[in-house]
Every structure is written in structure tokens, then in C-alpha cells.
Amino acid sequence: MLKRCFLWLFILLIMAGCTKETDFKLDDTEPVIVIDARISDLKGPYYVRVTRSTNKLATGIPDHWKPSDDTALAVKGALVILSNDLGVSDTLQPSVYRNPSRLTYFMLNGKLDSMMYEYKNPYLTNDLGYYETTKIKGVAGHTYHLKVVVNNKEYQASAYMPFVPALDSAVLKGPLDYAPIYNSYLPFVYFREPQQEKNYYLLQHNNIGDYPYDNPYGSRVLSVRTPFYVIDDKTLPPYVNGQVVWETESTRNPFGYFQSYIGRDDARQVRLSSLTKEAYDYYRVLTSQFENDGNVYKPIPASPKGNISGNALGLFYATSVSYKLILP
Numbered sequence: 001m002l003k004r005c006f007l008w009l010f011i012l013l014i015m016a017g018c019t020k021e022t023d024f025k026l027d028d029t030e031p032v033i034v035i036d037a038r039i040s041d042l043k044g045p046y047y048v049r050v051t052r053s054t055n056k057l058a059t060g061i062p063d064h065w066k067p068s069d070d071t072a073l074a075v076k077g078a079l080v081i082l083s084n085d086l087g088v089s090d091t092l093q094p095s096v097y098r099n100p101s102r103l104t105y106f107m108l109n110g111k112l113d114s115m116m117y118e119y120k121n122p123y124l125t126n127d128l129g130y131y132e133t134t135k136i137k138g139v140a141g142h143t144y145h146l147k148v149v150v151n152n153k154e155y156q157a158s159a160y161m162p163f164v165p166a167l168d169s170a171v172l173k174g175p176l177d178y179a180p181i182y183n184s185y186l187p188f189v190y191f192r193e194p195q196q197e198k199n200y201y202l203l204q205h206n207n208i209g210d211y212p213y214d215n216p217y218g219s220r221v222l223s224v225r226t227p228f229y230v231i232d233d234k235t236l237p238p239y240v241n242g243q244v245v246w247e248t249e250s251t252r253n254p255f256g257y258f259q260s261y262i263g264r265d266d267a268r269q270v271r272l273s274s275l276t277k278e279a280y281d282y283y284r285v286l287t288s289q290f291e292n293d294g295n296v297y298k299p300i301p302a303s304p305k306g307n308i309s310g311n312a313l314g315l316f317y318a319t320s321v322s323y324k325l326i327l328p
Contacts, residue, residue: 031073035155035314039082039144040273040321042214045099045132047124048082048092050075050148053313074129079149082136090136094126105208107267112208112327138214140164140274140320148312155310161318162199164274165191170324172262173242184261187270187326188242195238200280202273203245204228205262208325211269230275230283245270265328272322278307279317 037048051072080092097120104117124130138144140163148155167189174185187205204227206215227247236243262268275283285304306315 033075033148033150033153033155033308033310033312034072035146035148035157035308035312035316037082037146037157037314037316038214038319039133039136039138039159039161040214040319041138041140041161042321043212044137044214045134046082046136046138046214047095047133048080048131048146048148048316049129050078050080050131050150051129072129074127075150076126076129078131079147080131081147082133083145083147084136084139085143085145088136090133092131092133095124095130095132097122097125102213105211107208107327110328112267112325138318138320142318144316144318146316153310155308155312157307157309157316159279159307159316159318160276161320162274162276164201164272164320164322165193165199167191167270167272167322167324170245170270170326172264172266172268172326174261174264176261185264185266186261187245187268189240189245189270189272189324190242191240191272191322193233193236193238193240198277199233200230200275200277201233202228202230202271202275202283202319203243204247204271204273205245206269206271208267208269208327211323211325228283229287230280232280267328268326270324270326273319274321275319276317279315279319282306282315282317 031052031054034051034053035048037046039046051074054073076094081089082092083089099119099121101116101118103114105112105114107113124132138161140161143158143160146157146159168191170187170189172185173188176184176186189203193199229246231243282304304315306313308314308316
């Protein structure tokens with residue numbers, strides 16, 4: 001099922017660069033702690049990844065990404081604590097391949113159906129540096145705090161979870177005249193945008209398999225795609241009457257791109273997620289690097305500013321998510 005969540009962001013962060021302006025010399029680069037984490041108001045668990053940067057860069061784009069392609073150095077034995085402003089504190093546990101069974105969703109005879117499924121994900125294990133929550137829940141309007149201790153050195157970050165407008169609806173539109181592939185569709189969303197405040201958003205569409213759960217990047221092939229995009233509200237009207245939701249995909253040619261379209265009968269989940277300006281700026285740099293360079297395996301010359309203390313790289317952010325299902 002959804003076995004490739006989280007990979008694009010971490011591949012791009014670990015293999016492609018760092019969060020400060022750096023003279024990147026591969027032969028003598030000192031390993032740096034990299035922390036990537038998020039919490040949302042969807043169902044958990046939520047994941048924190050702790051790694052050390054490495055001067056080993058992959059070459060090319062693999063046909064099928066697998067855990068052994070990940071050159072990041074996993075940090076095991078870290079103390080990872082996620083807490084909120086209400087006094088709830090959660091000490092994360094190392095992620096394992098097999099997790100408790102949970103509902104998986106699919107279409108059956110034209111209707112949305114589900115079944116209990118033992119959740120297995122080789123891409124979110126402690127062997128790759130992942131830790132998962134046990135009890136904390138994300139709620140919009142609250143602030144969350146992350147503490148990571150590695151070899152007696154402490155790293156911290158805090159993130160506020162902004163509110164997000166409720167999606168009124170989401171539809172597939174097509175066939176699109178500008179699409180190079182016959183019978184190609186894309187999702188469009190409709191919602192009221194609060195004009196009295198400054199807002200930042202992340203838009204994406206996913207497979208419906210894990211739709212109620214925190215699964216930030218869906219089931220796309222994340223080593224060759226940026227499966228979301230970010231926008232601010234400066235160009236959005238009071239009522240957004242059809243905002244396209246797209247993703248950019250790199251071909252095997254590292255300098256080529258094409259849009260990933262949807263079939264008319266595909267079932268999709270469309271998400272609108274809130275961002276702070278800090279998270280928005282961070283993702284703008286990351287997505288621009290992918291779009292302009294086309295190869296997530298190449299070091300980036302100018303990289304985003306993260307929010308982790310102690311000279312660590314990476315980002316901790318909190319997001320509220322509004323979603324709609326598009327069912328054929």
C-alpha cells in the first residue's frame with residue numbers, strides 16, 4: 001500500500017543539501033545532525049526522523065526506490081520527546097516494520113470500503129532513523145515542542161499549528177486540453193479564504209488507502225516527484241472557485257519534467273494543509289530546487305533555513321489538514 005510516505009522530503013534534505021549556506025566539499029564534510037518532524041490534526045502516529053548528514057551522494061534516479069538507496073546515516077538510541085502547550089508529553093519509540101493493524105480504504109463495487117490491515121512499512125523504521133509517537137494528538141491553535149537528545153547534546157524546536165479553511169468540495173476536471181496524455185484529469189478545490197489574515201497553504205492529492213492518517217506525501221514515487229506545492233494567499237480571492245492541485249514529476253532525464261495526471265475513474269483524496277510562513281519559506285526553497293534542477297540527488301547551492309537549535313539541519317512543523325475525497 002502506501003509504502004513510500006516521507007521519502008521525498010528526507011531524500012531531498014539528506015542527499016541534496018543542508019539548511020545553511022555552505023561550501024559543500026564532499027570529501028571533508030563533517031556529519032551534521034538532521035531532524036525532520038511534523039505533527040498534524042489527522043490520525044497518528046507522527047514521525048520524527050533523526051540522521052547524520054553524509055558525504056555519500058547517490059547518482060542518478062533509481063527506477064524503484066528502496067531503503068538501501070538511502071545514504072543518510074540513521075541515529076539510533078536518541079531521546080525524542082514531543083509535547084504541547086497543554087502539558088502533554090510523549091516520548092517517542094523507535095519505529096518498527098510491523099505496526100498494529102489499522103483500516104485500509106479502497107473502492108469496491110463502486111463504493112468506499114475498508115478492511116483491517118497489518119500496517120507494514122520498510123521505509124519508516126528505526127534502521128532509517130525514524131521514531132514514532134505513542135499518544136499525543138495534534139489540534140489546531142496550539143504550539144508543539146520537539147526535543148531530541150543525541151550523545152548528551154540537546155536539539156529543540158517549536159511549531160504553532162495554524163487553522164486551515166474547510167474545503168467545500170473537490171472535483172476532477174478533464175480531459176484537459178493542455179495535457180499531453182489522452183483522458184487526463186486533475187483535481188480542483190473550492191473553499192473560502194479568510195481575507196483578514198495572512199495564510200500559507202500546502203496542496204496535494206493522494207491515494208485513498210490511508211486517507212484519515214497523517215501521511216504527508218501520499219503514495220507517489222517520491223524519489224522522482226515533488227508530490228505537493230505551496231502557495232500563499234496574496235493572489236487568492238475571498239472565494240477560491242477552483243484551485244488546481246498538481247504535482248511535478250521528473251523523468252529519468254534529470255533535466256526533464258512532466259505533470260502527473262489522474263485517470264477519470266481514479267479515487268483520490270485532496271488535502272489543503274495550513275503552514276506558518278517559516279514552513280512555507282522552507283518548502284518554497286525545496287520545491288524550487290527540484291523544479292529548477294530536476295535532480296534531488298544533487299547538492300543545492302542555497303538551501304532553506306530550518307528551525308532546529310544546536311546547529312542541526314531540518315524542520316519541525318505543525319499543520320492542520322482539511323480534505324475531501326473524490327470517488328468515481
